[in-house]
Amino acid sequence: MHFSEYDTRLAGYAVIVNDDDEILLSWFNGGRDRAHAIWTLPGGGIEFFETIEEGTIREIKEETGYDAQLLRPLTTHSFTDSRRNPAFGESTDRPFKGVRVVYEARITGGTLGTLEVDGTTDRAEWLAIDSLADTHHARIIDVGLDALRGSRR
Template identity: 30%
Template sequence: MATGYIGDIRKLVGHMPLILNTAGGILLNDKKQVLLNLRTDTHNWSLPGGYMEFGETFAQTCVREYKEDSGVDVEIVRPLKLFDEGIFTYPNGDKVQNVTQLFLVKKVGGGLLSAETDETIELDYFDFDQLPPLLNQQTEDMLAFAKDNV
């Protein structure tokens, strides 16, 4: 069951399809590999990031969600692209169309989570040409764009 802002919306609209704003970040290590998190809800890999809370900007969402998903404090380097295509169905049947602002980010503090959380099972860096099973087509599109533009 979703909690917070999304949980409050779901209490009102049930499983009605939603359009939601999200933000995610591309963090590269010194080998030009990208950090991904293995999600607890779908058991596949995604960029750290997530849903915007009421009153937040895309940039604030990216920074907050990056810390929650990975343990890493990031700073926005620059916006990369807005992604607005694709419908995703969660395991519980909830359908969403995510409007996602993708950012290039840099590490400014913190460290990778050392234990599983309620959102992240594992974190790892991957080569753009050797990615694990990804969350959805939008995640694939974001990583393909980043590969050619960062």
């Protein structure tokens, strides 16, 4: 399929792990479909005039309250859906492709607490990485952690 025949959403996400082996996550409230609420990495859609780095840093701040520095790109991840934009539950007549760039990042300032108003993030928390097996979470967290672990070998 030619790129002009489907919609694309570019997003940037961050894996931020502290010294206590906890990962910073944001609670995606499901947008228009609250049944799809789930823990995810801080990040989201990149605005048209932003670089991926600028947009990722902005999203981290909005969703977690923290200022962050991107250390390095870890991986990219993409997925397709034939009938809707899964990020917001929007139905469309065009196929959809999500393209996500995942960075390793660190906190440089700020205070924990989402700054979004009427957005798709309700809160942010540090969760023990070991607890993720028993926690309802988005696949992008596993993708990011796998890439982080692989880069440290």
